[in-house]
Amino acid sequence: MPAPPLHSLFESNDHIAxxxxxxxxxxxxxxxSARVLAGRLMRLNLQPGDRVAGxxxxxxxxxxxxxxxxxxxxxxxxxxxGLKTPELETMFxxxxxxxxxxxxxxxxxxxxxxAEIIPVDEVLADTGANPPAAKEVxxxxxxxxxxxSTSGSTGEPRIVARTAGAVDANARHVKAGLDIxxxxxxxxxxxxxxxxxxxxxxxxxxxSGASIITLNRFLPRSMLEAILExxxxxxxxxxxxxxxxxQVIEPxxxxxxxxxxxxxxxxxxxxxxxxxxxxxxxxxxxxGSSETGTVSxxxxxxxxxxxVGKPLDGVRVRIIDDDGREVPQGxxxxxxxxGAALYREYIGEPGEDASITGDGFYRMGDLxxxxxxxxxxxxxxxxxxxxxxxxxxxxxxxxxVLSSMPEVRQSLVFxxxxxxxxxxxxxxxxxxxEISTEEVLRYCRDRxxxxxxxxxxxxxxxxxQDLMGKTPRSLLxx
Amino acid sequence: MNAPDETRAAILQLMAERLxxxxxxxxHLRANGRLDDVTAADSxxxxxxVLALEERFDIRFEPDDIDADLICDLDRxxxxxxxxRPGS
Numbered sequence: 001m002p003a004p005p006l007h008s009l010f011e012s013n014d015h016i017a018x019x020x021x022x023x024x025x026x027x028x029x030x031x032x033s034a035r036v037l038a039g040r041l042m043r044l045n046l047q048p049g050d051r052v053a054g055x056x057x058x059x060x061x062x063x064x065x066x067x068x069x070x071x072x073x074x075x076x077x078x079x080x081x082g083l084k085t086p087e088l089e090t091m092f093x094x095x096x097x098x099x100x101x102x103x104x105x106x107x108x109x110x111x112x113x114x115a116e117i118i119p120v121d122e123v124l125a126d127t128g129a130n131p132p133a134a135k136e137v138x139x140x141x142x143x144x145x146x147x148x149s150t151s152g153s154t155g156e157p158r159i160v161a162r163t164a165g166a167v168d169a170n171a172r173h174v175k176a177g178l179d180i181x182x183x184x185x186x187x188x189x190x191x192x193x194x195x196x197x198x199x200x201x202x203x204x205x206x207x208s209g210a211s212i213i214t215l216n217r218f219l220p221r222s223m224l225e226a227i228l229e230x231x232x233x234x235x236x237x238x239x240x241x242x243x244x245x246x247q248v249i250e251p252x253x254x255x256x257x258x259x260x261x262x263x264x265x266x267x268x269x270x271x272x273x274x275x276x277x278x279x280x281x282x283x284x285x286x287x288g289s290s291e292t293g294t295v296s297x298x299x300x301x302x303x304x305x306x307x308v309g310k311p312l313d314g315v316r317v318r319i320i321d322d323d324g325r326e327v328p329q330g331x332x333x334x335x336x337x338x339g340a341a342l343y344r345e346y347i348g349e350p351g352e353d354a355s356i357t358g359d360g361f362y363r364m365g366d367l368x369x370x371x372x373x374x375x376x377x378x379x380x381x382x383x384x385x386x387x388x389x390x391x392x393x394x395x396x397x398x399x400x401v402l403s404s405m406p407e408v409r410q411s412l413v414f415x416x417x418x419x420x421x422x423x424x425x426x427x428x429x430x431x432x433x434e435i436s437t438e439e440v441l442r443y444c445r446d447r448x449x450x451x452x453x454x455x456x457x458x459x460x461x462x463x464x465q466d467l468m469g470k471t472p473r474s475l476l477x478x
Numbered sequence: 479m480n481a482p483d484e485t486r487a488a489i490l491q492l493m494a495e496r497l498x499x500x501x502x503x504x505x506h507l508r509a510n511g512r513l514d515d516v517t518a519a520d521s522x523x524x525x526x527x528v529l530a531l532e533e534r535f536d537i538r539f540e541p542d543d544i545d546a547d548l549i550c551d552l553d554r555x556x557x558x559x560x561x562x563r564p565g566s
Binding site: 216220240419425438441450453456 | 498502503517519520521522525526528529541544
């Protein structure tokens, strides 16, 4: 009889699970802490399947929080610790969050939503706490196991629900795709609230018995020191992370212990790729989404830009034209993905899901093509999401906040390239009377996480629009 | 100009160059001392500035040194850089 999905997540042994600063935590220690925290959750008398949010930086506690929620039979929603109160309120309401696992320092900042606030560090510091007897974890493949936030194009964040079966499928795909074993050590600065950070940098290593090196803040020199000290075999980042690392890595640094450098979230610019190769770093591009899990990982060999590799075993990719017909290999179109790792639903969005085709393919929102060998190449987005160092921002969400300012008559938010070729958020505002940039930023800062704020705000007399009320992309690019 | 003033002026110039601040924004920053009044201070900006400051002043930021307020508060940042500079 096959083992239930994800059973290996709950195994206990002396192997190192997490290196958090200077502390090493074994799988035994992590699982014991998770049982203690799960016991705390179980005393709340929540129902199986209730949702528990986690607001913790990348750390051993973040790993424990996730395992505890899973052990207690709940669905886990990792959230960005930088979210502001209105954003958290939206998330908690939409997901009907029943409990929040956070740090003692942030507990008082949680919105008053009725959810039970549990400071993880205080629970685990109680050395008198006895873990409940280990009970079998519900690993029904159809059980909702995790919820991940993503950006929609509707002005409000979306949350995808993924089953244990789907999460297991993704872990298996990535484990096989990267040939991960218990001998691997993952170092990633991708936040664990992000789909890639959660699924590929935390869950998949745990699933595979590998070790995770956590850094709760990204500073290039500190990350480089951690790479040289802890000798990870897999390093995961975004184009921005690699851009910054390239500025501090000495040309003769011995980094041969890293067998896989993985970048996700956006394409590595060509100039950065060339610079990294001079440093003997071949970056592999990982492609996926909150909805699909990981779709593909490139080989890293010098190939055409835009290459994101062949779909992982178990993942099906097709390219569709504007009329919904599959195109021959070599021709461009809209990328669609299917497989066992697909999400189940968007939480709080009843009715038909327009993102899924009638035959079960998810519309990625990306444009691309496949070559005769099956390698996938991405050529752009078909929607307007802004990609801020691998995190998608819905310009409509930012625009709605700006437009809610009484002093703003009209606003337009879009992505603009910075001097390194990476996308930043820019806003054009037509103001009623006098208003300053600082007033705008202060207003937005009360309502939006910092990464959603415009890097540049320009006050204009009018925002050019065509007859359809849209601002042509060509005008924005100029 | 004394040393902290020189440091403050150098930091302002570095911010203006790296972040391409317009004259009005730079003027506000010079007068009010808050970077987050004129731009989003997300983690990307923080890292960009940290790298630039480390290179310009031959100093080193540790993760525990960093909070968003240190980077955004010009007075605090000037004090930090002044204390961390070699020979200080």
